[in-house]
Amino acid sequence: METTLEINEMEAKHLTWIHSNKFTTPELFHKRFILPKTYRQACSIMRDQYLKKGFLGMTKAESTTFQDSMYFLSTKAIQILDENEKILVKKTNYPVRINPYERQHDLDVQAIRIAFEKNIQLGRIFWLSDFEMRAGITQGVKKAFLAGDLDKEEWRSNWVNTQIKGRRTPDGYFETDLDGKRYGFTLEYEHVQNPDAKIGRMIEYLKDSFPNVLRLVVSANKKNAARMMGILRSKVSERDWSRWFVSDFEKAVSLPFKKIWHQLDHPIGR
Numbered sequence: 001m002e003t004t005l006e007i008n009e010m011e012a013k014h015l016t017w018i019h020s021n022k023f024t025t026p027e028l029f030h031k032r033f034i035l036p037k038t039y040r041q042a043c044s045i046m047r048d049q050y051l052k053k054g055f056l057g058m059t060k061a062e063s064t065t066f067q068d069s070m071y072f073l074s075t076k077a078i079q080i081l082d083e084n085e086k087i088l089v090k091k092t093n094y095p096v097r098i099n100p101y102e103r104q105h106d107l108d109v110q111a112i113r114i115a116f117e118k119n120i121q122l123g124r125i126f127w128l129s130d131f132e133m134r135a136g137i138t139q140g141v142k143k144a145f146l147a148g149d150l151d152k153e154e155w156r157s158n159w160v161n162t163q164i165k166g167r168r169t170p171d172g173y174f175e176t177d178l179d180g181k182r183y184g185f186t187l188e189y190e191h192v193q194n195p196d197a198k199i200g201r202m203i204e205y206l207k208d209s210f211p212n213v214l215r216l217v218v219s220a221n222k223k224n225a226a227r228m229m230g231i232l233r234s235k236v237s238e239r240d241w242s243r244w245f246v247s248d249f250e251k252a253v254s255l256p257f258k259k260i261w262h263q264l265d266h267p268i269g270r
Contacts, residue, residue: 007055007077010035012086014045015055015077019087021110022131023059023072023098028107032114046071059098070103072096088137088145088152090159105191108249109171112189112218115253116174122257123177133169168205173213178257184213189249190228191220199231215244216261218252225262233264241265 007015017032018024024032030042050056055077060069073081079092098106109130117125128142136159144150172187186206194202206215217232219225225248232244241264251260 007080007084011050011055012081012084015050015073015081016086018056018071019073019078019081020127020129020132021113022096022106022129023070024110025068025070025107027068028110028114029071031111032117057096070098072098085145085148085152088132088142088150088155090135090156105189108191108220109187109189112187112249112252113172113174116176116257119257121178124175126175128173130169130171133173139173139175168201170206170210173210184210186210186213186215188215188217189219190217190224193224193227196231196235199228200235203232203235217244217246218249219246220249222248222250224248229262229264236264238265 014029014033018029026043026046027039029046030036030039033042036042036045046056051058051071054074056071057074058069058071073096075093078087078089081087082089082092113127113129116122117127126139126143128137128139132142141150141155145152170186171189173185174187175182175184177183188202188206217228219228225246229246232246233241236244244264245261246264247260247262
């Protein structure tokens with residue numbers, strides 16, 4: 001299969017990151033990358049360069065400005081990135097569907113990811129997004145792909161659509177260096193207050209699917225974070241409290257990593 005598009009290394013870096021999140025906005029794109037240097041330049045790159053070249057599609061949410069439009073990879077961009085081993089997808093014509101009801105939640109998760117990727121206390125971040133996990137990509141699969149060790153066609157033939165099976169995923173999984181050690185974390189973001197039963201299902205899923213990592217929960221505000229602490233203490237075995245950390249969105253996107261969190265059994269980083 002041949003395509004008519006050519007993508008340079010910088011474009012591939014930008015587009016690969018956008019696709020790993022499913023979509024992005026000019027504001028978040030600007031925050032993530034050193035270049036473009038200004039927000040206006042970020043808008044120009046996405047609108048006048050990537051959109052006009054056919055690398056991106058765009059959808060505008062109701063009651064938002066042009067700058068808040070959501071950009072996602074075009075089918076042609078997916079095809080050429082796949083051919084050049086830059087992204088891992090089940091099918092190169094797989095459409096990106098943006099749920100407007102999840103838009104703000106997804107953008108907030110992306111903002112948290114950007115803050116962690118730029119956090120001065122963290123190094124060598126490996127990130128696996130909710131979008132990737134729902135596409136059947138696991139930690140091992142993505143690591144093998146990035147290392148050039150994955151048989152992509154074999155993976156495609158054995159691919160499992162976790163979304164069809166109703167299996168939930170965390171909002172993100174990442175590994176990073178912190179104080180000279182390598183840690184794995186799951187990230188859950190509570191955009192609106194979740195009922196106790198939903199939080200209980202989250203706890204059980206993480207216990208079964210990510211048994212050996214630390215669990216980070218970010219709520220939209222301090223009040224919700226305090227409520228989350230109480231619910232988790234009532235539902236998580238006390239012997240596991242040290243594995244759970246809670247914070248709020250403002251802290252997560254603005255503070256050094258170790259100053260963000262409260263552990264279930266005691267506050268940390270204060």
